[in-house]
Amino acid sequence: MDNDIILLGHGSGGKLSHQLLDDLIIPKLSQSLASGGQNDAALLEISGTKLAFTTDSYVVDPIFFPGGNIGDLAVNGTVNDLAMMGARPLYLSVGFILEEGFKKSELALILASMRSAADSAGVTVVTGDTKVVPKGKGDRIFINTSGIGVLEHGLRIDGAGGRVGDQVIVNGSIGDHGIAVLSAREGLEIDSGIRSDSAALNGLVEELLVLGEGLHVLRDPTRGGVATTLKEIAIQSGVTILLDEESLPINPGVKGVCSILGLDALYVANEGKLLAFVAPERAAEALAIMHRHPLGKDAAIIGALTESSEGRVQMKTSVGGVRGVEMLAGEQLPRIC
Amino acid sequence: MKPMNYLDQFRDKELVAGLARRIRELTAGREKPLTFMEVCGTHTMAIYQFGLRTLLPPEVRLISGPGCPVCVTPNGYLDRAVALCRLPDLIITSFGDMLRVPGSSSSLMEERAKGADVRVVYSPLDAVQIAVKNPGKRVVFLGVGFETTAPTVAGSILTAAALGLDNYFVLASHKTMPQPMGILSADPELAVDGYLCPAHVSAIIGANAYRFLCEEYRVPCVVTGFEPTDVMQGVEMLVRQALAGESKVEIQYSRVVRWEGNAKAQSMLAQVFTPFDADWRGIGILPGSGLKIAEAYAAYDAELAIPVSVEELKEHPGCLCGEILKGKVSPFDCPLFGRTCTPESPVGACMVSSEGTCAAAYKYAR
Numbered sequence: 001m002d003n004d005i006i007l008l009g010h011g012s013g014g015k016l017s018h019q020l021l022d023d024l025i026i027p028k029l030s031q032s033l034a035s036g037g038q039n040d041a042a043l044l045e046i047s048g049t050k051l052a053f054t055t056d057s058y059v060v061d062p063i064f065f066p067g068g069n070i071g072d073l074a075v076n077g078t079v080n081d082l083a084m085m086g087a088r089p090l091y092l093s094v095g096f097i098l099e100e101g102f103k104k105s106e107l108a109l110i111l112a113s114m115r116s117a118a119d120s121a122g123v124t125v126v127t128g129d130t131k132v133v134p135k136g137k138g139d140r141i142f143i144n145t146s147g148i149g150v151l152e153h154g155l156r157i158d159g160a161g162g163r164v165g166d167q168v169i170v171n172g173s174i175g176d177h178g179i180a181v182l183s184a185r186e187g188l189e190i191d192s193g194i195r196s197d198s199a200a201l202n203g204l205v206e207e208l209l210v211l212g213e214g215l216h217v218l219r220d221p222t223r224g225g226v227a228t229t230l231k232e233i234a235i236q237s238g239v240t241i242l243l244d245e246e247s248l249p250i251n252p253g254v255k256g257v258c259s260i261l262g263l264d265a266l267y268v269a270n271e272g273k274l275l276a277f278v279a280p281e282r283a284a285e286a287l288a289i290m291h292r293h294p295l296g297k298d299a300a301i302i303g304a305l306t307e308s309s310e311g312r313v314q315m316k317t318s319v320g321g322v323r324g325v326e327m328l329a330g331e332q333l334p335r336i337c
Numbered sequence: 338m339k340p341m342n343y344l345d346q347f348r349d350k351e352l353v354a355g356l357a358r359r360i361r362e363l364t365a366g367r368e369k370p371l372t373f374m375e376v377c378g379t380h381t382m383a384i385y386q387f388g389l390r391t392l393l394p395p396e397v398r399l400i401s402g403p404g405c406p407v408c409v410t411p412n413g414y415l416d417r418a419v420a421l422c423r424l425p426d427l428i429i430t431s432f433g434d435m436l437r438v439p440g441s442s443s444s445l446m447e448e449r450a451k452g453a454d455v456r457v458v459y460s461p462l463d464a465v466q467i468a469v470k471n472p473g474k475r476v477v478f479l480g481v482g483f484e485t486t487a488p489t490v491a492g493s494i495l496t497a498a499a500l501g502l503d504n505y506f507v508l509a510s511h512k513t514m515p516q517p518m519g520i521l522s523a524d525p526e527l528a529v530d531g532y533l534c535p536a537h538v539s540a541i542i543g544a545n546a547y548r549f550l551c552e553e554y555r556v557p558c559v560v561t562g563f564e565p566t567d568v569m570q571g572v573e574m575l576v577r578q579a580l581a582g583e584s585k586v587e588i589q590y591s592r593v594v595r596w597e598g599n600a601k602a603q604s605m606l607a608q609v610f611t612p613f614d615a616d617w618r619g620i621g622i623l624p625g626s627g628l629k630i631a632e633a634y635a636a637y638d639a640e641l642a643i644p645v646s647v648e649e650l651k652e653h654p655g656c657l658c659g660e661i662l663k664g665k666v667s668p669f670d671c672p673l674f675g676r677t678c679t680p681e682s683p684v685g686a687c688m689v690s691s692e693g694t695c696a697a698a699y700k701y702a703r
Contacts, residue, residue, distance in 0.1 A: 005447060005450045005451060006450065007446055008449075008450070009681065014681075015679075015680070015681045016681050019681070188459065246350075256344075259344060261459070262691065264386075315388075316388075317387045317388045318348050318350065318565075319349075319353040319354075319387050319389070319392070319565040319566075320350055320353060320354055320357075320388075320392060321387050321388020321391045321392050322388045322391045323385060323386065323387070323388035323701040324700070324701050324702055325701075326699065326701075329679070329680030329681045329700075
């Protein structure tokens with residue numbers, strides 16, 4: 001095998017992505033970042049102000065899909081990465097890479113969605129850049145956004161913060177984004193009725209912060225899905241997570257498409273979901289906060305941290321058996337965000 | 338197409354628990370465990386995915402057989418596919434699982450990253466459409482699979498013929514199911530006490546196809562569906578037969594499978610394909626166990642119509658895929674499993690296909 005080439009799987013958010021980060025990108029770029037410290041955003045302190053800083057690129061195909069487009073995705077995704085650190089998102093940059101021949105009218109639709117997503121998330125786009133590449137050297141439009149947020153509390157919300165006993169809560173149905181994008185792909189023509197869950201989660205996170213020290217981990221299960229994200233946190237925190245399959249909120253349309261195509265909703269991307277690890281005594285309160293919020297109506301406790309380990313995820317299946325849950329290997333659905 | 342809810346009824350927890358209880362009662366106190374083999378990758382997946390082994394008593398052992406089509410495809414086939422995809426103006430189309438399978442020195446995924454035109458399709462008819470849209474290019478579909486897949490591939494060749502296409506080809510490596518079960522039944526090391534016969538393969542070939550196993554080898558056979566209640570009921574039916582000393586074919590999956598199978602699909606297979614002695618990875622050449630493209634459709638046979646030089650075969654030393662496919666060892670017995678052989682850098686095909694025993698064990702059972 002030729003190990004010198006980049007495969008699509010290196011962008012899956014799963015195991016290959018982790019390997020690329022750990023083996024090449026982090027060692028070459030930064031000596032200060034240990035691989036165990038990977039979170040959704042960097043925490044920085046500048047003149048006494050604590051900031052969160054993150055960046056993300058969007059290459060979703062197709063660029064328009066039920067429930068959103070690449071524009072609102074690019075705003076919400078970066079806002080969410082800041083929110084998952086417990087930060088209040090403030091400013092975004094945006095970089096466009098456009099392919100020669102792309103239509104201005106489509107760009108206008110994308111810009112309108114970006115504006116409206118930024119307005120509802122309460123962030124401002126303050127700087128940007130546009131490049132055009134020759135026809136065939138890009139695919140219509142790629143967007144990069146970076147974001148800055150401010151931390152206004154002393155809480156440490158971190159992937160390594162999970163503790164035995166914590167309850168795992170998700171704010172609603174899983175797999176919607178991936179299935180919505182997939183259904184819109186040429187050649188599939190599935191009328192699943194599923195819309196992307198693309199949404200900014202900072203408002204919901206702000207309300208969850210009242211849990212104080214009871215809130216241990218927040219993370220958005222995007223590429224690689226809930227399974228990969230939970231496995232990452234299990235390893236970072238050194239715990240075993242036991243999921244309860246019956247309690248996973250999954251739309252019937254998502255179940256159906258997954259069943260037809262042989263996919264597992266646990267590995268399908270989300271763009272408006274968060275996983276919260278909450279101390280057991282505050283779990284009921286956390287669930288109630290979510291249920292009161294429009295983005296948390298279908299929130300559910302889906303599992304718990306059962307013991308210290310090297311980082312295992314197991315699931316009690318819907319029929320009462322037990323099985324392991326691993327990170328996404330290879331690519332399940334390339335270019336999903 | 339709208340997905341409908343036809344799943345939950347067959348994933349009923351109480352029904353599964355009831356069947357597990359009955360299996361426990363029936364087998365309680367047995368000294369030698371009953372060994373049942375499933376010979377369909379979808380069964381392997383379902384058993385792992387729902388954690389069904391954890392519901393069965395130690396008196397019942399489920400082992401996986403050669404039921405994953407990607408896994409039983411020999412290296413030489415992949416090497417030919419890799420050689421083909423390096424040709425100019427040629428598009429390889431395939432189901433997704435084949436892309437990561439390592440051949441002797443490369444894989445289709447690696448070739449795609451280097452510039453080859455390799456596309457994933459969900460149906461061979463999509464591959465025909467790609468041929469229609471690309472008249473200046475040759476389009477090759479990788480025809481891998483058992484009797485469930487083969488009729489749609491036959492259909493694609495018939496469609497291409499009806500459209501008068503001269504740029505659509507199939508690289509065929511289709512296998513047929515009952516033959517390897519005979520070989521495995523005769524193997525004294527295995528001592529299979531019963532087969533969970535494949536669900537959808539049986540919908541095509543019919544449950545009668547397994548009668549020879551009961552008659553010649555005295556092995557109980559139950560054609561079983563893929564949902565958890567199906568599998569548990571199939572196991573329970575096998576337990577009952579084994580304890581009663583019976584060996585007959587029963588159909589658990591009666592909502593789909595008939596004794597005589599699907600006559601239309603069978604006639605398409607007979608029209609487009611001819612049986613031949615196929616090479617099964619790890620098992621060897623089995624008489625009459627594969628389907629090759631019939632002479633009348635030779636123009637669509639990529640192997641004949643597109644000459645290409647294929648690299649010399651290299652098997653990976655230490656890989657136990659072959660023994661695993663025969664159910665003789667479990668993935669956990671393989672020295673490469675989880676170490677040098679993982680889903681992201683697989684050594685053997687059993688680790689690649691989502692239906693492979695090693696991939697299922699790695700993903701669900703560690």
